[in-house]
Every structure is written in C-alpha cells, then in structure tokens.
Amino acid sequence: MRKGRWGRPRRRWRGSGIVRGLGVAACSWLAACATDPDYDVILRGGTVVDGSGLLPYPADVGIRGRHVANVGDLSGASALEDVDVTGMFVAPGFINLHSHDRLDAAPTAENLLTQGVTTIILNADGGGPLDLDAQLAEAEAAGLAVNVGPNIGFNVAWTEVNGREDVRPSPAQIEEMSALLHAGLEAGAWGVSAGLDYKPAYYAATEDVVEVLAGAARWRTLFTNHDRLTPESGFSSRLGMAETIDIGRSTGLMPVITHMKIQGREQGTSEAVLGMMSDATEGGAYTAADAYPYLAGQTSLAALIIPGWAQAGGLDAMLDRFADPAQRERIVREANEALEARFGGPSGVFLPETQEELTDLMREMGATSGGDAVVRILQRDVPSAILRFGSEEDLAAILAHPTTSIACDCDPAEGRVGHPRGYGTFPRALGRYVRELGVLTWEEAIRKMTGLPAATIGMVDRGLVAPGMIADVTVFDPETVIDHATYSDPTARSEGIAHVLIAGAWALRDGVVTGAREGSALRRTVHMPARPQTTRTSRGISFSGTFTADGREYSLEISLEQAAQAPAAQGSLELRSPDDPPVEAVRFGAIQTAAAWSTVSGVVTIDGSERAFVLVLDGADPTRPGDGTTVVLEIEGRAPIVGRSEGG
Structure with missing residues (x-):
C-alpha cells in the first residue's frame, strides 16, 4: 500500500461498517440524495477543545474521508452521518507518548479506545526491537485499532553491542551503538528512548550515552529517559532528572523526562525540580516531560530494588x-x-x-x-x-507544568493488567484533576493529551481539531468522564468517552469498540522537528517564490497570519505549475512554528474539488544546508510534492 509523506497509508475512503455505508441521518438509503452530501460525518452541536490550549468554543466538525474538512457553523451542510454531540466536548484523539513494544492486543486496543487514545508511541524506556521496519510491518499485518509510532531504544542497542555485564564499551562499540540508533532514526523513529535506571544500560556512564548519541542532533528529535537513581546519589530523583537534561543539552536533542515523579525522601521538592526544567528551557535546552496521574508505578520487582552490581549478567x-x-x-x-x-x-x-x-x-x-x-x-x-513513590502535591505540580504531557505508560491490552493506568489514565486526568480538583482547565488538560505531545515528538498532521488534519477525534462527556480502575481491579473500564474516530472511521461508537482497524504505522521524517508548542502566540507564514520537485517547477505564494487567540489562520495560499490545474486554499487550520520552520494544514480546491493538505516550509533542513527552503506539500489524493527553493 502506498504511503504518504507523513507515514500514513494513502487510500480511498472506506466506510466503517453498515451504518456508514447506508448513509443514515442526512441521506436515507430509501431515497437517493438530490446531491452528494458535503461531508461523511458531521459532529454537530458540540464544544470544540481543539488541542491548542485555547478556550473551548461551540462548533460543528465536518469530516470528509480521513480528514477534518471544516470546523464551524455547518447548519446548512449535509452529511452521510449527522451525529448530535450536544453537551459533549470534541477533542483531538489522545496521544500517548509512553508505550512499550507489547502489541498483541493492538488489533482491538479496548483499554486505549475507551480512554480516548488514538495514537501510541512505542519502545519506551529504551526497549523494543532494533528492526523498526519489521516491528511496524508485523503490527500492520495483524491490524491496528490505534495508530502506532516507534522510538528507537538506547537500552536495546547497548545490550546488543555491550552485553549485560558492567563493562565499559570500546570506541568501536560506541560507533556500533551509534550506527544502530541512527538507523532507527532513518527508519522513522520519533525519538531515542532510554531507561538508564534499568540494567544493563544502567552501567553506561553519562559520557558513554553522549558519545553514542553523537550526531543525532541533525534529526531535530528528542531523548526521552526513565531517569537513573543511584545509591551514590542517595537515590535522588532530582539528580536523575538533571542527568537527562544534561544529556539532551550535550547532544542537541530535546530532553524529555518520562513518567516524571519525585520519589521517596525528595517528596515535596516539586518547585525546585520543575524550576530546574524551566531554567534549562530558558537557557536554550527546551525540556519536556510526561506523567501519569497516579502515585505508584509498576515494573519488575527486581529492577529498582536489587542493586545494580547484583543484576550484572542477567x-x-x-x-x-x-x-x-x-x-x-x-x-x-x-x-x-x-x-x-x-x-x-x-x-x-x-x-x-x-x-x-x-x-x-x-x-x-x-x-x-x-x-x-x-x-x-x-x-x-x-x-x-506496584511501587508507591510520591505525594499528591508533587503530582499536581508536575501535571500542571506547561511542558508536561499526560501519558499512561500503558500498552494495548485485553483482560488483566497490573496497574490501573492501563485503563484509567486519561479519564482520571479529566475527571479528577480537571472537574473535581481544578488542577487543570479543560483546555489545558486536552492540550497536554493532544497538541503538546504531538509537538513534542514532531507530528504535523495530528494533535489538533482543525481543517486538513487527520480526523483522529475523541468525543467525551465532561460531566461524567472518570476512571474506575483501581489497584485491586485494574481493568475496570472508565466512563464518559462516547466516541472515537481514527482517520475518520468509528473506532468507538456510543462507548462500544467497533472492531475497526483503521490505525496506521506512523513514521517521522527529517522535516518533522520535535519542538515547543506555539499555538497560543501570534504567528504567520510568508513565502513567495518558485521551487523544483521531481523535475517540475512550481510557483508558491503564501501569506498567512494567526492571532494568539484565534483557532485558525487567515490569508491565502496559491500553488501553480504549468502542467497542473491551480491549487488555492479555501480554509486553514493552525500555524505551527519552530526555528526556521513552519507548518499549516487546511483545505484547497483543485478543479472545484476540495482536498485536505498539510504544508511544511523547512528553512533548517539538515539534509540540504544553505539559504534555501525545503517545501513539503501533501495534498489528499495526490503524490507528495517535495522540492527546494534555493535562497527563498
């Protein structure tokens, strides 16, 4: 199956079962519609919480094929399915940054869909396979109820090359490990993951890790790490997190403190620890984190209790x-x-x-x-x-920190899991930490589940409810959403998640898993940098020039502006080529920016037909040094256009 530039399959729209195929609601199967409907699905009458962090606002959401086609007042529009979501919040599908490589239940993923999760990032804590192509091919062959994207694991590279003993690697072994990680990034990994608290990667000196990651900065990606707590440091969480930040700073990768927690004797020091993160960001090393809303974690009994020297050799x-x-x-x-x-x-x-x-x-x-x-x-x-570690005050502070994403540290599951986070994380964050405790606002909590994790890993077509974005959408009831899983009953299902769509297909309908397998294997490209989220500032895109792609010359004119509190950009975009009909944008999503880089999604018309698009302008393309700009334009139903405007 042919794949688009952003790593998703390029395919024609397929119905999601009999209901969609018959076109209920707007067009009865008993009588033909006078005209084709405007959309496949309209989610009507809901409140959009779009993932940007902006205040919720009332709007309908029109979905056509695999994409969000329109957001606004669609009272005059028709759809194959017109779904009343009055009283519900309509949000982007939730993105979980911390999953492992257990995919046996990925064809159903009930525990994830009933939490509103549509995308998971695999191979956390340095684990997973080194052959990402094989991992993703196997996952796709089995069928995916949710999207999956891989990290490449430092721990597995260390173990493969250096073994399980506490020994220093040679220069040749450092180079071999580095080559394995670079191959993973080339294959589409979203970042480098590590678990330096887990043996044998625990035996790697900080300088070893930095040397192995040498050269990875060109990928503009992240280093996410389960921080290392050592007896020599007094098992200090703060020093472990400082090491993660130092490794990121030294290698030019974004440091991400994964499943962040403040343990044991350091409880009550969240202000100082989070201040360390903010100081690093202000000093030029933007630092992010992810966390789950529980005061206990789960791992093997030996891993964090038996001393490192005693675990050497396996x-x-x-x-x-x-x-x-x-x-x-x-x-x-x-x-x-x-x-x-x-x-x-x-x-x-x-x-x-x-x-x-x-x-x-x-x-x-x-x-x-x-x-x-x-x-x-x-x-x-x-x-x-199950290891109890923290205080409620520290947890609330961590969740509220502006660069902390909410993540479940969980995998697709059927039946029993050991920790309630596998069934309850996202509804718990919404029900307890928003509605009940007021630690977060609705818009901030949703941002931490969608737009923020998407930006952290570099995604460009997911994480926001906006025209042109992939229609991964979660609809939930803010009055009832809550978790029910406990440590004694960890598989109790949450409530309040009403609907989940993945690429425009129903994955969860009225709280019931449909069995659809519309998830995709997602790969990152070099033009998708890990970055801070910039969707709450005034910003713009301006470009006027020509570029060449596949031997063809194109003329591109863009003038866009987006106010700080506006959900979408305003302006114009025109693409012209001597051999093709003109392409003009009719509506836009949100502008996202980073250093010498920007992206916007939206809808264009080609010969009177509307099609979704995502555009990237990359003035810092590490594969093409110089003063030019790399243009990456993917238009629904067309081959990606990738070209270079020298000096533009």
Missing part, C-alpha cells in the same frame, strides 16, 4: 549471587536502603499478580526485612511490583 547471575551468603547479606542490606529511599520501605510495595502486600509476605515468610523478602520472592518467581 537473571541467572543474580540468582547465583543470592546463593552466596556473603553476597546475599550485602544484597539484602542494599535492597533495604533502596526500599527506604525510593518507596518509603516495604509498605511501598504491592504485588499485583497475587494481590499481596510485601509487608504481609514478610510475615508469612518469616523474612527479617523487606530486602530479605524481595530476595526470597525472586528466588522462586520474577513478578512485577
């Missing part, structure tokens, strides 16, 4: 050390130190598979301490653990 080597009395005594002592410093002691650990507290298991086993109990458990099993 599971068998660790078990051998447990069997040695002298080493076991040291392991137990250091595990106790980690438990106290990070999770407040044994009472901070819960085993979800067996629904048991570590404190109860200590008594049953006759263990002398929490560390002793952990070692005993690991000698017979390798369970996961």
